[in-house]
Amino acid sequence: MTDNLETAAHPGKLRRVAIDPVSRVEGHGKVTLLLDENDRVHQVRLHIVEFRGFEKFIQGRPYWEAPVMVQRLCGICPVSHHIAAGKAMDMIVGATLTPTAEKVRRLMHYGQILQSHALHFFHLCSPDLLFGFDSDVAKRNIVGIAATYPDIARQGVLLRKFGQEVIRVTAGKRIHGTGSIPGGVNKNVSIEERDYLLKDIEQIVAWSRESVAIARQLFEQNLDLYNNFGTFKTHTLNLVRADGALDLYHGGLRARDMNGASLFDHYDYSHYWDVIFEDVKSWSYMKFPFLRSLGPETGWYRVGPLTRVTQCDFIPTPHAETQRKEFIAFNGGSAAGATLGFHWARMIEMLHASEVIRDLLHDTDLQGNDLVGKGERQERGVGVIEAPRGTLIHHYKVDENDQIMRCNLIVSTTHNNQAMNEAIRQVARQYIDGRKLTEGLLNHIEVAIRAFDPCLSCATHALGKMPLQVELLDAQGGRVDVLTRASDGSYGGNP
Amino acid sequence: MMVAPLLIFAIGNESRGDDALAPHLVRQLQIEDQAWVEVVEEYQLQVEHVTDLLGRNAVLFVDADVSCDVPFHFSEITAAQDTSYTSHAMTPSALLHAFQQVYGIATPVCFLQRIRGYGFELGEDLSDEASANLKLAAARVHEWLADFRVTRE
Numbered sequence: 001m002t003d004n005l006e007t008a009a010h011p012g013k014l015r016r017v018a019i020d021p022v023s024r025v026e027g028h029g030k031v032t033l034l035l036d037e038n039d040r041v042h043q044v045r046l047h048i049v050e051f052r053g054f055e056k057f058i059q060g061r062p063y064w065e066a067p068v069m070v071q072r073l074c075g076i077c078p079v080s081h082h083i084a085a086g087k088a089m090d091m092i093v094g095a096t097l098t099p100t101a102e103k104v105r106r107l108m109h110y111g112q113i114l115q116s117h118a119l120h121f122f123h124l125c126s127p128d129l130l131f132g133f134d135s136d137v138a139k140r141n142i143v144g145i146a147a148t149y150p151d152i153a154r155q156g157v158l159l160r161k162f163g164q165e166v167i168r169v170t171a172g173k174r175i176h177g178t179g180s181i182p183g184g185v186n187k188n189v190s191i192e193e194r195d196y197l198l199k200d201i202e203q204i205v206a207w208s209r210e211s212v213a214i215a216r217q218l219f220e221q222n223l224d225l226y227n228n229f230g231t232f233k234t235h236t237l238n239l240v241r242a243d244g245a246l247d248l249y250h251g252g253l254r255a256r257d258m259n260g261a262s263l264f265d266h267y268d269y270s271h272y273w274d275v276i277f278e279d280v281k282s283w284s285y286m287k288f289p290f291l292r293s294l295g296p297e298t299g300w301y302r303v304g305p306l307t308r309v310t311q312c313d314f315i316p317t318p319h320a321e322t323q324r325k326e327f328i329a330f331n332g333g334s335a336a337g338a339t340l341g342f343h344w345a346r347m348i349e350m351l352h353a354s355e356v357i358r359d360l361l362h363d364t365d366l367q368g369n370d371l372v373g374k375g376e377r378q379e380r381g382v383g384v385i386e387a388p389r390g391t392l393i394h395h396y397k398v399d400e401n402d403q404i405m406r407c408n409l410i411v412s413t414t415h416n417n418q419a420m421n422e423a424i425r426q427v428a429r430q431y432i433d434g435r436k437l438t439e440g441l442l443n444h445i446e447v448a449i450r451a452f453d454p455c456l457s458c459a460t461h462a463l464g465k466m467p468l469q470v471e472l473l474d475a476q477g478g479r480v481d482v483l484t485r486a487s488d489g490s491y492g493g494n495p
Numbered sequence: 496m497m498v499a500p501l502l503i504f505a506i507g508n509e510s511r512g513d514d515a516l517a518p519h520l521v522r523q524l525q526i527e528d529q530a531w532v533e534v535v536e537e538y539q540l541q542v543e544h545v546t547d548l549l550g551r552n553a554v555l556f557v558d559a560d561v562s563c564d565v566p567f568h569f570s571e572i573t574a575a576q577d578t579s580y581t582s583h584a585m586t587p588s589a590l591l592h593a594f595q596q597v598y599g600i601a602t603p604v605c606f607l608q609r610i611r612g613y614g615f616e617l618g619e620d621l622s623d624e625a626s627a628n629l630k631l632a633a634a635r636v637h638e639w640l641a642d643f644r645v646t647r648e
Contacts (some may be wrong), residue, residue, distance in 0.1 A: 034579070042576065053616065053617045053618065054617060056618070057510075057618040072508055072509070072510035072511070073617070074540030075508060075539045075584070105503070115543075119541065119542070119543075123542050150596070150597075151598060153593075154597050156542070156545055157542055157545060157546065157593075157597055158543075158546075160541070160543040161543040161546050164543055172534070174535070174537065175536060175537060175538060176536075229498050380534065426553075471562075
């Protein structure tokens with residue numbers, strides 16, 4: 001087995017296994033493994049086809065359309081794009097947000113965090129976590145969870161639904177929301193809307209607290225596994241508030257090296273390109289961002305819940321802060337460095353989101369009527385938020401005719417590209433190398449990827465296009481065997 | 496709060512070529528009686544949509560499909576277990592199965608209108624072939640709505 005597993009020394013002599021977990025019409029992710037005749041692993045790569053068509057799609061559009069248009073990018077996190085584009089457009093119009101506008105936007109954003117984290121934990125990952133990574137595949141899904149743990153499944157549904165209702169109230173619609181506009185918002189939160197959300201918020205906070213307990217319990221029950229599964233040391237990048245607090249809506253950039261030493265802190269993100277650069281590799285369509293000061297080879301980093309919870313100085317809501325301290329202190333700090341620690345950290349953030357939503361709902365600024373700020377028109381706008389999956393950068397340049405000339409997006413999954421590759425290589429070393437491949441073993445690779453909650457640009461999903469296909473090819477590329485999972489979930493052999 | 500007895504779920508992203516088939520179809524229906532029919536548009540189905548099914552007499556899912564017969568395929572569907580748990584999107588039948596699991600009751604009677612699509616690139620318009628399929632599919636759904644209302648009122 002080679003050491004770094006990125007590129008095999010003699011790939012032509014190896015057989016290739018492709019794990020195609022989330023094939024879609026647009027946005028495509030798969031893993032390829034190169035194995036020798038003794039099942040030793042020589043190369044592991046995660047390939048994600050990133051949507052680069054958006055920059056062209058948005059060119060020539062008037063800037064005020066951007067916050068709405070960007071929601072067409074992704075059916076998973078349209079609200080994150082809506083808010084990041086809105087922040088960039090605030091810079092374009094030179095506006096400082098009014099208290100009402102900022103709080104409505106924050107409410108929308110934390111609603112998005114809540115619903116996204118609930119979906120990921122309860123419905124995408126809990127089957128692996130509750131039943132085991134190589135448990136019966138027929139049971140390892142949301143239906144299996146609902147049958148065995150009906151209360152957990154129901155809580156997951158209702159947490160997710162509540163977050164979606166927060167979005168609907170603040171953005172105006174379930175999809176294609178228009179709430180965030182350049183310089184502010186187009187509506188406040190009425191008393192009726194506030195009361196509608198308030199009636200459930202205490203239950204949501206309570207369920208979120210229970211969710212943290214579930215995540216912790218899973219870690220405690222499988223301490224060795226959770227500590228070591230796909231774990232590696234990495235640099236980190238995240239936003240923090242001016243006082244160092246966790247803030248998912250706004251702040252300065254903080255980067256630390258893998259030993260915790262500061263690389264930069266409270267950096268003004270409007271010049272992010274001075275500290276972050278995007279590298280390309282011949283074998284991947286997705287870029288590989290890195291910290292300029294460290295260079296492309298070693299400057300890659302990790303973003304997302306695990307980074308945010310471990311790298312902030314404190315969480316400014318009481319229950320989540322208590323849980324953060326326990327998470328950091330757990331077992332000498334082992335959870336804070338573990339890839340599977342993502343799940344626990346994600347639930348701490350969900351608890352924080354529920355507390356923030358509760359606090360905001362009691363803030364009368366939400367009913368204010370001063371919705372839009374004005375200022376001096378600028379040529380360039382950069383909006384950065386901490387989206388559910390990590391740091392999200394939107395960057396636009398607008399001409400004198402108000403048309404968008406250029407656009408650059410760095411999405412959370414791109415930031416985590418190299419980190420996900422490292423995680424699956426670590427898993428390949430631990431679980432695949434030298435062993436006969438089984439569906440359960442291959443699922444270990446998917447478990448590592450899912451810990452990061454990557455979004456593979458799945459805004460289209462047309463029926464009939466979601467197969468999972470694992471191919472075993474010989475050294476000449478000929479198909480030796482294939483396992484296919486159809487879009488209806490049925491399994492088959494050679495199609 | 497009373498919900499409309501019939502829910503039409505239009506699934507798709509109108510900025511991605513033929514993925515816009517379902518949103519286009521429901522707009523062509525020009526439904527005015529919202530006490531009778533509620534239309535919901537979403538990019539994709541997810542588990543919380545079980546809450547939208549509660550209290551309905553019937554649900555019609557409309558979606559683009561890259562593998563169904565041309566021009567469309569209309570069928571009654573039932574709950575079915577779906578193991579594609581890695582996905583962020585559920586099939587209509589899997590959603591019905593999740594509904595049964597979450598609420599412990601039978602689902603409303605459900606139908607699926609698949610419309611054959613071909614291209615799904617960001618920024619593309621509906622393809623000519625999909626537009627032709629849409630016209631026929633919309634006529635079929637219009638006819639079905641009229642029949643359905645007569646039999647259920």
